[in-house]
Amino acid sequence: MKKLLILLMMMILLSGASFSAQKHKSKPILQKKPIIILQQKPETIAIHPASTGQWIFECDSGYEMIGYQEHFKNVNNSGLDIDSSSNPSNIILNGRLEYTFPQNYFLGIKTTLPISKIKAREKWWVVGNAPHQTNDLTYGLIMADFYGGYKFPNNIFTYGGLRIYKGDQFRNNFTTAEALAGEATEIIQSFGVLFGIKGENQFDLDSPSWIYGGEIEGFLSLSVNVNNKNTVDPNNPEINISSSSGYSLSSMVKVGYHINKDWNIELQGRSALIHWNGGSSQQGTWPPNDTQTLSILLAVKSYL
Numbered sequence: 001m002k003k004l005l006i007l008l009m010m011m012i013l014l015s016g017a018s019f020s021a022q023k024h025k026s027k028p029i030l031q032k033k034p035i036i037i038l039q040q041k042p043e044t045i046a047i048h049p050a051s052t053g054q055w056i057f058e059c060d061s062g063y064e065m066i067g068y069q070e071h072f073k074n075v076n077n078s079g080l081d082i083d084s085s086s087n088p089s090n091i092i093l094n095g096r097l098e099y100t101f102p103q104n105y106f107l108g109i110k111t112t113l114p115i116s117k118i119k120a121r122e123k124w125w126v127v128g129n130a131p132h133q134t135n136d137l138t139y140g141l142i143m144a145d146f147y148g149g150y151k152f153p154n155n156i157f158t159y160g161g162l163r164i165y166k167g168d169q170f171r172n173n174f175t176t177a178e179a180l181a182g183e184a185t186e187i188i189q190s191f192g193v194l195f196g197i198k199g200e201n202q203f204d205l206d207s208p209s210w211i212y213g214g215e216i217e218g219f220l221s222l223s224v225n226v227n228n229k230n231t232v233d234p235n236n237p238e239i240n241i242s243s244s245s246g247y248s249l250s251s252m253v254k255v256g257y258h259i260n261k262d263w264n265i266e267l268q269g270r271s272a273l274i275h276w277n278g279g280s281s282q283q284g285t286w287p288p289n290d291t292q293t294l295s296i297l298l299a300v301k302s303y304l
């Protein structure tokens with residue numbers, strides 16, 4: 001019996017020790033899953049490449065009216081002044097090609113050509129008296145401009161360059177007291193300095209829009225050469241005169257419509273004054289003269 005009690009006590013002690021060991025057994029450490037922070041790729045911003053520049057081509061045609069006057073002073077030391085006046089006209093064709101660089105500098109060339117000349121009577125008279133001579137006159141104006149300048153952000157363009165000018169006058173059908181017969185061709189050639197400013201309203205090339213703008217130009221002659229060939233005066237069949245004095249002023253206003261990103265159509269009004277101071281040589285005299293023009297033109301412009 002005593003042995004049985006001792007065995008029972010030993011079993012209780014072992015059972016308690018086992019329970020205590022299980023109670024104090026270390027708990028397993030729960031490892032949290034690592035938090036992975038995903039870094040987003042930086043947002044891609046679309047950057048438009050720098051412009052490679054822009055070509056502009058313009059062609060316009062229309063009707064040009066001319067007022068032409070010559071002013072002889074003290075003809076042959078006679079004390080008499082002789083004036084002339086005529087109003088010929090032309091159908092003209094203008095062209096312009098211009099390139100604007102990404103930095104807003106631009107270069108261009110433009111031309112004016114008469115494609116049909118319409119004659120008019122020219123009258124000559126001693127100042128204060130009735131006309132004493134009349135004749136037919138056709139008068140064509142040819143110009144070529146080479147220029148460069150800068151385009152400001154508000155669509156204002158300033159520029160300068162060189163102008164080559166040619167005036168072509170043809171006279172025949174003379175009616176005078178002396179019954180002159182024959183014809184005369186006078187060629188006026190000049191080159192000089194061109195300067196100008198132009199502008200137009202700002203508009204989106206991708207959207208239809210109305211357009212309006214204008215232009216002012218000046219020209220100073222550096223050289224003028226005049227050649228007159230005629231069969232009227234047998235004593236002077238050819239006259240050559242050189243001068244360097246002359247200038248011109250011109251203006252343009254326009255209204256138009258931007259059809260799409262490639263095309264404009266415009267109605268233009270142009271006016272100009274061309275003045276030559278004249279000159280003389282042993283062969284003869286080229287009198288001071290004035291040319292005034294007024295043109296109505298329809299223009300088509302393309303953005304290339």
